[in-house]
Structures are given as C-alpha cells and as structure tokens.
Amino acid sequence: MESLVNFVVGKLGDMIVKEAELLGGVGNQVIWVETELKRIQCCLIDADTKRKGDARVENWLNELRDVAYRIEDAIDTFYVEIEDSRQKDSSGFLHKFNKLCCIPMKVPCLHKLGKELGQIRDVLDGISKSRVDYGIKELPQDTERGRSQADELPMRAKAYLDVDETKIVGLDDDKSNILDLLLNSVEIPRRAVITIVGPGGLGKTTLARVVYERAMANFEYHIMLSVSQQYNLADLVRQMLNEKEGELKSIMPKLKSFLSGKKYLIILDDVWEVRLWEQLKDALPINENGSRVMITSRSIDVAPVDPKIPPYKLSFLNEEDSLTLLLKTTLSCQELDKKCPNDLLELANALSKKCKGLPLALNVLGGILSKKDQTYHVWKDVLNTMDWYSKKGENCMNILAMSYEDMPYYLKSCFLHLACFPEDYAIDVPSLIRMWVAERIIPKNGKKTGLTFSSSLEE
Helix, strand or coil: CHHHHHHHHHHHHHHHHHCHHHHCHHHHHHHHHHHHHHHHHCCHHHHHHHCCCCHHHHHHHHHHHHHHHHHHHHHHHHHHHHHHHHHHCCCCHHHHHHHHHCCCCCHHHHHHHHHHHHHHHHHHHHHHHHHHHCCCCCCCCCCCHHHHHHHCCCCCCCCCCCCCHHHCCCCHHHHHHHHHHHHCCCCCCCCEEEEEECCCCCCHHHHHHHHHHHHHHHCCEEEEEECCCCCCHHHHHHHHHCCCCCCHHHHHHHHHHHHCCCCEEEEEEEECCCHHHHHHHHHCCCCCCCCEEEEEECCCCCCCCCCCCCCEECCCCCHHHHHHHHHHHHCCHHHHHCCCCHHHHHHHHHHHHHCCCCHHHHHHHHHHHHCCCCCHHHHHHHHHHCCCCCCCCCCHHHHHHHHHHCCCHHHHHHHHHHHHCCCCCCCCHHHHHHHHHHCCCCCCCCHHHHHHHHHHHHC
16 A cells, blocks of 8 residues: 555645646645655554554555556546647647647646546545544654664575474474485386475475485486476476576477486475476486476375385474474574473464464464564554464465565565566566566665565565
8 A cells, every 4th residue: 555655645646746837726736645655654554563453444445546546547638638738739720729828738737637636635634534533543644764774684695495304393303204215216216206285374494494404415317496386397497407598399309318328306386286297297208317396396296107116295393393383483592492482382372273283374373473572462462463263274375465565565565566476486686676666666776675675575
C-alpha cells in the first residue's frame, strides 16, 4: 500500500511541477489531493498494524487503494488525451488559430480532469474523516526512517550450498541412510536413482544439500539443480554442460557423451512431475561405476523411478526435536549454553507444538521470536496470535503469513514486489533496485538502502 500511495503522490508532484501554468484552477485540486494523500501516508504504518483482526481498518485500506488507482488513472487519461489532441491538431488552420489566440488545446482535458478530481476529493475527504472513527493515528513520517533502520541490518550474501549444519535438527539418521545409498558402490554398482519424498517445508532440500556437500568429492562430475514447478528441460541440460546456448536435440546427445564413462552425481531438487525423469533419463548413461541421481519431490507419483530403490520418505520432527530446533533458531549459541528460564521454556514448548513437527514452520517462527524481546509477555502475545489449529504439513501458510506481518514496514513493499518474478528466477540485484526506485518504493538515491533491503529479504 505504501509504495502505491508513494507512487501516486510522486505522479501528482510531477504534474504540479511540469504543468503548473496549464493547470490553472485545476491545479488547486491537484495540490489538495496531493496534500491529503501525504497526510494519509502518515497513517499507513498505524493502519497496517491494526488491520489484522479489524475488518473496518482492512476495508479502509481497500478504499484507499481503490482511490489511489483512480487518481493514477485520472492522471494517465489526462496525459493520453493531451497527446492525442496534439497529434490531431499538429498542423492546419485550427492549430495556427489556437496558437495565435493562445487558446490551449487542453481545455477539454482539463475540464474532464477537474470533474474527476472533484469526485475523488469527496471520496478522499470521507476516507480521512473515517480514520478517526477507526482509531487510525497519524504518525510523524521520517523520510530517512527506512535508510537509518536499513543501515542497522547486516549485509550478507549466501551461496546456494551454504548450510549451517549446527542448526539442523532431527536429520542425523536420514543423512547416514542417504549417504550410504550414494556412496555404497560395492553393493549397488549400477547407476541408481534415489528419491526423497515429503511435504513442502519438511527439509528435503536441506538434506539434499548436506549429503551433496559430503558426497561430491567421491564423484568425477557432480551438480545440484533446482527444478521447481515450471521448468525448462533445455535450460537444465545446458546447466549440466555449463553452456549458455544449444538446442535440446543437440545438447541431449552431448550430455550423454560427456557423462559416458564418468562416475557422476546429479541432484534434481523440487521435481513436481515424473515427466522430467522420462525426458531426461536417456541422456544419463546406465553404467556400473556407482553413478547416482537423486530426486527430491513433494509428490509420491514422482518417487518410484527406480524399482529397486524404494522412495525415502522424510518424517515430521518429534516434539523433542521440534523444541530443540525452535530454541536453536530463536536463541544465540551463548544463550543456549545457559538454562532457558522455565516460563519461557513452557511457552516455547507450546509454540513448537503449533508447528506440528514441520521444520520450515519452526524456522520461520524462530526467526520471528529472535527479533523480539526474550520475555514471557512478548512470547505469550505471539502464542495468542497463533489461534489456529494446524494439522501436520497443513496451514504452514499461517506461520509464513505471520513472518510477513512481523516484517519491518519499510520492507513489505520490497518483498511483495518480488512476486513479479517467476519461481527460482535469478534476480539481478542492481536491476531490482532500479525497479524499486522506478516504483518509488525507495528514494532515487537509495542504492545503499536497496542493497541492504535486498540482503535483509534474502535472510
């Protein structure tokens, strides 16, 4: 919402500066709308904190969103009609007459804009008055707020395979079992396909990364690829060959030739359809040197690709491991060495049970708690907000939604903008920052702010 209002306020400001002489009396309408929107901007932080659980505030924000889009449409329509008039009257007697008599061609456009802004003014006035009834407060707006708070955030870049094993809980037996399947080329000399199956958030990718790092030194060729729902087979094959170009019909035989005679390890992470394996298997040589392919998937339909090796099903964490993981992600190593206060431990136990053994939910919840004061009342408030019942593997979205709600206000617009990109898309950070600037999410001179924000979102 903030980025939308910022964007519209910016467009109004540009209009006032560029069209000051032309706007005349309509200019006063534009200035009033801009001023009122700026006042409403100061209410957005308070409204954002109150909208959850208050349908009136949620509706108020929806009304504001609608009127912001209406203002943007009015401005765009004005400029389109100006350009249309200019092209129609660029030559001929009418153009010369208008020029000599100083009769602007834009009068009809101005009349239409003035009428629309008059209606918008009434709506905005109602929105401004209703915020008082809903208890939405005007908070002082510090233009440096985002930048100053962002400067306190740590700057980090994480590699795809950067796994902190000290924060992994409950996967020791799974690691041993999978590593045995990967490295036991005496009992299983042929090319074997291992599938790890389980719901999203259970730790399949984490397990795959850990065993990949430990096993890759035993293979002549190794690679781990993220596949996801919408995949491009040619792109995957090109990544295996470390090439940027090539049609599928030419690179598939090339991949088979390249892997021929080699002991290889290929991990395909997050496979949604068995069709991928059917398309790829002929390019992966069936040899007797201990080569391995490992697939992680949420779907049991993908699992039985190797009839001699049953799918490896990951289990949910038990209550003890769930509590351990939550505390590891919430408290620092120094705090873990000390005994956790009984009142907090009791709350941590209740919080961990809400996650029903799902590691992703526990990690997200731990991240939320780690940024809050370690006090009974604060943790109790978090527990009270988790008033929904979650079955195993279901409603993880509730905790993910909590992490969004708990996100600093100045980061929310940046985060939502990432939805413009496809899943697993490699986002170029400088391009992303330029987009944020263009959408007025961050200031024009906000390169450092943008870099810090992108690093914070990555965490």
